[in-house]
Amino acid sequence: MERTNNQSGESIIKPKVLIQPGYATGDMFAIAAALIDDDELHVVISKGDENCNDPTDKADSIKKFYEDSRIAEKRIHLVEVSKLRENEEELNEKVARFQVIGRIDYGTDYVARKFSKSMKRKVRNAWKVNSCNGEDKAIEKWLTEKGIPITGGRLLILWSRFSGKNGDIHIEHDTSYFGTRQIVKRAVNMYDAIIITGDKGYQEERREKDLRSKRDSKKRGHQFDEIANEVNASKVFNITEFWNDENSNDLPKWDGNTRVGQFKLYEYFQNNFKDVKHLGFRSGNLEVMAMLGYQVRYMEEGKRVGDESKGGYRMTAWNDRRESLMDKSIPEDERLTIGYERIQLIDLPTRTGKFLQDKKLEINSNAIDKDAIDEEVRRRISVMDEKARKNFKNTYNKELKEVKRERIKWGKDEVEKWRRPDFTPGNKGGAQKPDEIRDKYLRGFNDTDLDILFNQYLRPADWNGIEDRIIRQEKHYSKEHTEGLDQNERNKLFEELATQPS
Structure with missing residues (x-):
């Protein structure tokens, strides 16, 4: 607790709080553990106001979980905001009456320090x-x-x-x-x-277009x-x-x-x-x-x-x-x-996961590409005044630092855009999933990763029996698969495909 004076000169106590966005359900367990262990700690949960239409707003269920975890209601504070993300200035105004000691990472760090x-x-x-x-x-x-x-x-x-x-x-x-x-x-x-x-x-389980009618959809x-x-x-x-x-x-x-x-x-x-x-x-x-x-x-x-x-x-x-x-x-x-x-x-193991992995690696690789950086530095110098161009070495080194900084920031921003892709079913962005995901990647774990899982964890120490493996294969049929088939045969083939798990 922090003791301070209000505008009238009266002494008041500011509760120490950590701030949690209303969408951060995955962090609530570590935060709950911190609240359970430290009975002077409070939590402020941001909740979208009536104009905020964010489907990831779970502030009420987070609050309910804390109450069910025997945390006193007076230590749990809901604060309404106009948007859950990128709202630091608005949120800071709302929590001015508290002593803010941490944000979303606080629970994780607290457990790391204090678990006993x-x-x-x-x-x-x-x-x-x-x-x-x-x-x-x-x-x-x-x-x-x-x-x-x-x-x-x-x-x-x-x-x-x-x-x-x-x-x-x-x-x-x-x-x-x-x-x-x-x-x-x-x-x-x-x-x-x-x-x-x-x-x-x-x-809403997705159905392959034209492959399964709505009445055939399984639970x-x-x-x-x-x-x-x-x-x-x-x-x-x-x-x-x-x-x-x-x-x-x-x-x-x-x-x-x-x-x-x-x-x-x-x-x-x-x-x-x-x-x-x-x-x-x-x-x-x-x-x-x-x-x-x-x-x-x-x-x-x-x-x-x-x-x-x-x-x-x-x-x-x-x-x-x-x-x-x-x-x-x-x-x-x-x-x-x-x-x-x-x-x-x-x-x-998912094809979408593999696609996003490669997308992130591609962006990061482009961000630090030496040839691209050099080309941009030289382009900037070429349009500078004669004095800057004559002092090429100093100018180059100065611009090099700036271009590297800009490209690293660009890379981070681009990767961030892919954290919640528009083609995600629940994101309702309206975008179609890229065909590349279906055409380029195989479903499931590769053999090396499966071996890692079993060697490091899943296989019992005394096990020496048979281990069955499943051969990975494509989940779509190309023209080569369907060429020469009549429509009934094609429909049967696609119906079998539609029931296969991803």
Whole structure:
């Protein structure tokens, strides 16, 4: 708290706050952990006013999650703004009555510095995962009705995410159905059960134009059911968005229909299986699993030079950089690793992800292209006065610095434009997805990346059995495939294609 004087000379206390944009749902878990651990900390959440039509505004649900995390309502402040992004001046005016000590990165940095046995206990208590017998029985009944084992040896939990396709950033980290099939097919004999959880799919499953009529459209997320049935329906289970199951009488008995209550299911798995592993692309949900004490690995790009993920460095505060950031006043016997470890890939598994990877590398390469920079410097000098041209060396070096600075800024701005592409289904920008994505790239993980996943994490140490692989292939048929077929044969071929997962 900061004590200051108002205009009347009266002493007032300014609460210390961190500022969170209303669209930043992925950051709310680390911020919640900071609020749970520091009971003097407040949070200001920006919320769009009546004129702000931003589909990514989730301020109300963020506030609800904090309240459900047992954070006092008086410490949570909603501030209305005309727009959620690029609004620093307006937001600063709105928060003048607070002592601002941090912004969106604060939660991540706080956990990196302060995570300990004590903090872990506080977080687990706030998120109510310390199980009771009655809730465990309700979870067992719910699992049994779905045919899911209630105990076992090895359990793999694969996390699905589609927030990018729904209009948020990082569409490149959205789940690949085909990539999920590759992992499940290869891992199925290694585990007693495989659970697919998280997002069911993006809000409106796209249909290939003229290939499937609206009445034939399958339910959202049906691809995960098809993967389970194809590989081994007795060992692979799709529970994506289980919290929305309005037909279940048992779900509310353990609060499985609430954001915080969902965590109890994963605590149950942790306590009733001998070896539980969580895997998914970088997301807030996986941060929760790590803070609760579970075994977690998250995936992102970064194996290629210049291909580091936006935000990737920030999360290394929880793994690679943690040792240097940890609060040294925490006693040795109280310190804990967070357990949020990353696996970097060469290629992302979705075709859109691969396209955006290459686009970013192309932009960054152009930004530092020596020939282009030299050409621009010489062009500028050529139109300068005679004095500047005669003093060529000094003029060249001066202009070189300026051109490099401009091109680096240009590169960053261009990359930023691709963070939420206009062709994203949930972005409603109206643009068509480039044909290049379909024509140039293969679905799924490449063989090297799959080997990385299994060598570093998924394969049990004592496993020496058979590992099935799926051969990647194009998802569209060229003229060569369809030449000579009549219309009925073409329709049948395309219908088979339309049901294949991405």
